[in-house]
Amino acid sequence: MTSTDHLVPAHDAIQRIRGLPNWSENLLFVMYNSGAGIAAWAHWSRVPARPQLWEAVLALYLPGGELLLHRSFGPGPARSPSGSDASDGSGVSDGSDGSDASDAADPGAASSGPLSFRCVEPLRRWSVRLDGMMRRTRTAEVTTGPLADGPWEPVRFEADFEGLAPTWSARGLDDQEWADGHLEQPGRITGTATVGGRDVVFDTHGFRDHSYGPRDYAKILGDAWLSGVFPSGRALLAIVVWTRTAGVPPYVVGFVDDSLGRHPVTGLRLPRLAGVDGSPTEFTAEVVTAAGTAVVEVAMTHRTNYTLDNPVGMTLGTRGGADELIAAEGPARLRWDGEEADGWIERFLRRDQLA
Numbered sequence: 001m002t003s004t005d006h007l008v009p010a011h012d013a014i015q016r017i018r019g020l021p022n023w024s025e026n027l028l029f030v031m032y033n034s035g036a037g038i039a040a041w042a043h044w045s046r047v048p049a050r051p052q053l054w055e056a057v058l059a060l061y062l063p064g065g066e067l068l069l070h071r072s073f074g075p076g077p078a079r080s081p082s083g084s085d086a087s088d089g090s091g092v093s094d095g096s097d098g099s100d101a102s103d104a105a106d107p108g109a110a111s112s113g114p115l116s117f118r119c120v121e122p123l124r125r126w127s128v129r130l131d132g133m134m135r136r137t138r139t140a141e142v143t144t145g146p147l148a149d150g151p152w153e154p155v156r157f158e159a160d161f162e163g164l165a166p167t168w169s170a171r172g173l174d175d176q177e178w179a180d181g182h183l184e185q186p187g188r189i190t191g192t193a194t195v196g197g198r199d200v201v202f203d204t205h206g207f208r209d210h211s212y213g214p215r216d217y218a219k220i221l222g223d224a225w226l227s228g229v230f231p232s233g234r235a236l237l238a239i240v241v242w243t244r245t246a247g248v249p250p251y252v253v254g255f256v257d258d259s260l261g262r263h264p265v266t267g268l269r270l271p272r273l274a275g276v277d278g279s280p281t282e283f284t285a286e287v288v289t290a291a292g293t294a295v296v297e298v299a300m301t302h303r304t305n306y307t308l309d310n311p312v313g314m315t316l317g318t319r320g321g322a323d324e325l326i327a328a329e330g331p332a333r334l335r336w337d338g339e340e341a342d343g344w345i346e347r348f349l350r351r352d353q354l355a
Contacts, residue, residue, distance in 0.1 A: 009121075010122070011123075011183065012167060014110060017046070022215055023046075023215075024312045025051075026044065026046075026215070027043070027117050027209065028044075029117060029209075030206045030208075030344045033202040033204035034333070036200055036202045036204070037062070037063045040058065040059065040060050041304075044112075048313075054112045055314075056070075056115040057071050058115055065302070069137060070130065071316055072113060123185075124162065125163070126160075128159040128161070130156065133152040133153065135150060136151070142316065143305055145317055145318060146315055147315075158191045159191035160190050161208055162189075163186070164187050165257055166185075168255055170239075181213060182210075184209050186207055186237070187206060189205060205342070216312075217311060217325060219244055222347070224240050224268060225239050225345070225347070226238045226270070226343070228296075230340075230341040231341065234258045236254070236255070236336070237255055238265045238268040239253050252265060254287070260291060263290060263291045267287075270285035273328055273347035274355040275355065276318050278305075282297075285297075296335065299332055301330070301331050302330045303329065305317055305326060307319040307326055308327065323351065325351075326348055326354070330344075331344060331345075332344060332345045
C-alpha cells in the first residue's frame with residue numbers, strides 16, 4: 001500500500017533528531033543529462049555516533065569514464081541567531097533527547113558545510129549546493145579498491161529540484177523495513193557545474209529520496225533501484241531490497257506514473273549485481289503493477305562503486321572483505337515501449353554473493 005494524501009510539509013522537512021538506537025536520516029539526489037555529458041548522484045546521512053553531523057557524498061559522472069568524487073562531514077551552517085526551528089515542525093533536537101543543541105545546525109538543510117541539500121519548500125522544491133573540493137578519478141580506480149588520496153580540485157555544483165508529481169510515500173510512514181518514513185519524488189532539475197573553469201549547464205529530470213528512522217545496513221543482502229522520467233511525462237521508480245533474514249520476502253516498493261494515474265509497484269525482476277565491474281550493464285527489467293508489466297531495457301552508461309558501512313555510511317570505492325556490501329551506481333539509458341530517457345540504476349550485493 002502506498003499513499004500521498006496523508007503527507008504534510010513536516011513529513012518532508014529535515015527532521016528533529018530522535019534518541020533511538022541506529023536512528024538516522026538519509027537524503028538522496030540523482031540526475032542524468034546525456035546531452036550535456038553529465039550525471040550526478042548525491043547522498044546525505046546523519047552520523048550514527050553523533051547525529052548532529054552529516055556525512056555528505058557527491059559523485060559527478062563525466063565523459064570518458066572520468067569521475068569527480070566528494071565526501072565530507074560536518075554540522076552544516078549554523079542556525080539563525082534566534083535558534084528557533086521552522087514553523088512546520090522541522091528541525092534538530094532541542095536537547096531533550098540527550099543531543100547537544102548548542103551546536104545545532106541550520107534546521108532547513110542536510111549539510112556537511114561544503115555540500116548541502118536544502119528544503120526550499122517541503123514536498124515540492126529542494127536545492128543542492130557544493131562549493132568545495134573534489135577528487136578526480138576514473139571508474140577503473142574505484143572498482144579495484146577504496147578511493148586513494150591524491151590531487152583535489154575546486155568544483156561548484158548548483159542544482160534546483162522542482163517536483164513533477166506529488167511526493168510519494170512507501171507504505172505509509174510506520175511500516176518500513178529500514179525507516180519510519182520513506183519519501184520519493186520525480187522532478188525537473190536545472191543548474192550548473194563549474195569544473196576546470198568551464199560551466200556545464202543542465203536542464204533534465206531525476207529523483208530525490210528522503211527517509212528517516214532506525215537503519216542498519218548489516219541486515220541487508222543487496223538491492224536494486226531503477227528510476228526514470230520519460231519525455232511523455234511517464235515516470236517509474238522500482239526498488240527491491242533482499243534481507244539476510246531467512247524466510248523474509250524481498251521488500252518491493254515503487255510506482256509507475258502514466259496517463260491512467262499512479263500504480264504501486266508489486267514486483268521488480270532484473271539481474272542481481274554479478275561483479276564489482278557492475279555487470280551485467282545491459283539487461284531487461286520488468287516492473288510489475290496491477291495495471292500491467294512495464295518492460296524496460298536498461299543500458300548503464302557510467303559507474304562508480306562504493307561500499308556501505310555499518311550501521312550507516314559509505315566508503316568511496318570498493319573494499320575487499322568477503323562480507324562487504326558493494327554498490328555499483330550510475331546513469332543509464334532506459335527504453336520503455338519505444339520511448340527513451342536518461343535514468344538511473346543502483347545495484348548492490350554482498351561480495352561473497354557476486355557471481
